[in-house]
Amino acid sequence: MNSQATLDLFNFVKITCGVLATIGLYSVLYKETKLFRFFEHVFLGLAAGYSLVAVWKDALYTMWWQKMVGHAVDATHQSATAGYWIYAILVPIGFMAYQVFSQKHNWMSRIPIGLIIGLWAGQQVQIWWQTYGPQIYASMLPVWPTTFSSLVKPPVTPDLLPAQIAAINKELYLTQAVNNLIFVVTLLSAFTYFLYSFELKGKFMLGFNKLGRWMLMIGFGAIFGSTVMARFALVIDRMFYIWIEWFQSMHFGGR
Amino acid sequence: MKTEKTGFWQKLQNVDRRVLYLILVVTTSVLLSPMFANISIPDDPEPSSKALYYKLMSAPDNKTVFVQSDWTISTRGENAAHLEALLRVLMSRHIKFVIFTVADPQAPGVYRDVIRTINSERKSEGLKEYKLWEDYLDLKYFPNAEGTLNAIASDVRKAFGGVTAKDPTTGQDRNVFESPVLANVRAVSDASLYMIVTASSSIDRAVERLNEKATLALMCTGVIGPSAIPWFQAGQVKGVAVGLRGGLDVEYMMKHGLNYGSDPKTARWAGHESQVAPPVSEGKSLARANLYFLSFHGAIILLILAVVVGNIGMFVTRKKRTA
Numbered sequence: 001m002n003s004q005a006t007l008d009l010f011n012f013v014k015i016t017c018g019v020l021a022t023i024g025l026y027s028v029l030y031k032e033t034k035l036f037r038f039f040e041h042v043f044l045g046l047a048a049g050y051s052l053v054a055v056w057k058d059a060l061y062t063m064w065w066q067k068m069v070g071h072a073v074d075a076t077h078q079s080a081t082a083g084y085w086i087y088a089i090l091v092p093i094g095f096m097a098y099q100v101f102s103q104k105h106n107w108m109s110r111i112p113i114g115l116i117i118g119l120w121a122g123q124q125v126q127i128w129w130q131t132y133g134p135q136i137y138a139s140m141l142p143v144w145p146t147t148f149s150s151l152v153k154p155p156v157t158p159d160l161l162p163a164q165i166a167a168i169n170k171e172l173y174l175t176q177a178v179n180n181l182i183f184v185v186t187l188l189s190a191f192t193y194f195l196y197s198f199e200l201k202g203k204f205m206l207g208f209n210k211l212g213r214w215m216l217m218i219g220f221g222a223i224f225g226s227t228v229m230a231r232f233a234l235v236i237d238r239m240f241y242i243w244i245e246w247f248q249s250m251h252f253g254g255r
Numbered sequence: 256m257k258t259e260k261t262g263f264w265q266k267l268q269n270v271d272r273r274v275l276y277l278i279l280v281v282t283t284s285v286l287l288s289p290m291f292a293n294i295s296i297p298d299d300p301e302p303s304s305k306a307l308y309y310k311l312m313s314a315p316d317n318k319t320v321f322v323q324s325d326w327t328i329s330t331r332g333e334n335a336a337h338l339e340a341l342l343r344v345l346m347s348r349h350i351k352f353v354i355f356t357v358a359d360p361q362a363p364g365v366y367r368d369v370i371r372t373i374n375s376e377r378k379s380e381g382l383k384e385y386k387l388w389e390d391y392l393d394l395k396y397f398p399n400a401e402g403t404l405n406a407i408a409s410d411v412r413k414a415f416g417g418v419t420a421k422d423p424t425t426g427q428d429r430n431v432f433e434s435p436v437l438a439n440v441r442a443v444s445d446a447s448l449y450m451i452v453t454a455s456s457s458i459d460r461a462v463e464r465l466n467e468k469a470t471l472a473l474m475c476t477g478v479i480g481p482s483a484i485p486w487f488q489a490g491q492v493k494g495v496a497v498g499l500r501g502g503l504d505v506e507y508m509m510k511h512g513l514n515y516g517s518d519p520k521t522a523r524w525a526g527h528e529s530q531v532a533p534p535v536s537e538g539k540s541l542a543r544a545n546l547y548f549l550s551f552h553g554a555i556i557l558l559i560l561a562v563v564v565g566n567i568g569m570f571v572t573r574k575k576r577t578a
Binding site: 158228 | 283288361467529
């Protein structure tokens, strides 16, 4: 058997295993079977085993072990590096986290957890601003048109001079203002829904609050729709894998 | 004892869910079959996808692109289409890239499959294959997204400093910053674009830590999309392709361009007519997302039908009860 034939056979076996696993895992849609349980355990075992090796090989070995022990000039002629043995201190700190399982020593696990929480908390002010600052700024939109010369923004075609483009971009046209108004009303009404500190009174505030609730529901509906579409894409991909990548390609030689 | 007669609509309401699953599987499978392979659904790309394509096509070809690929097989339906389209654009423009993940140890295996597929596709078309070290670097997996992205933001040379790759000319492992791909990169801002292909909240971590340091753009699943669009509207992310539709948007523009000449099929971006991006000059354009899209429509039509039938059934049953 030549190397190409071996490769083809390996590919066939690999994809066939994938097809069997797909069918096995989808069999739960019919009912929970032993077949499903088997493939569920295979999947979990493979994922855990693969991750363990990958974490060591791709991360710990290169980012921690190699730096810690350093290396002499070797066959690859890389220059020698000194070992950063201070990195060894990470081992006892890491083991302290596992003391959470010991009744006597579980206080130790609070040390690494405290370090992590401290690091995380220290970053939050900057992170909060980086996350929400630009969004707050982008929400302050003008709602009054600056020109009525055109209802919609004129096309900014490549043949226009920069000054002409700047003049068009500077104005707020009626349709843009309406869009901005819809955005601002949605934002403010959704905010009023979360005003729990005092009782909302009056027809306007109650109506505005109700509008906010509607807007939130419409938003949740759109989010749910997007999620459903994502799930459909997964099913379609699995069907593609079974019918096109396996059945058609393996038996009839590709699409 | 008098038994109540079950009507047609009541019977429909009581259909076993497994029958619905079977109908879904049969419909999606049939629509994927080769007899429908040449049907392309017309598309008018989303503004966020247009912004993404414009960024990709206007990125200078002498600068490296960072690709953070945070997805695995479970979201291949959407993310594979994204990564394939992204790499096809980069390869057609001969742009060098580094690829890595901060989300999942299994992600490198998956993105390597995509690179291999596109390389063999390019080989069969007589185009230049992308080579490790020369054209791209595979930096593998970095655990702890927060820590890694902080490191990339503050000093990319330290963040990737321990990573080596094989130099094919000497066969020796060398530091990745000696490769032509990263030789000119001193900070993350030296990359023309920082692309994130994700199925998780790793985009949140990237925006938190990188949005002032790098030009971020995103390709994400439909689950992540709704929470990512505000990033785009606030300018924190320069372009977003959401879900399978986003994948098709990019593929469509790869085929027909953006605001490109007088082609009636080119995607027009109202208010941004001066931002012109041509179709890709080589390689495939319409691919995975286009193949899936008809089947996707079939599934959505089924869903709408099921909702309509279920509601009619509910109203008819309620009316019978009150009569």
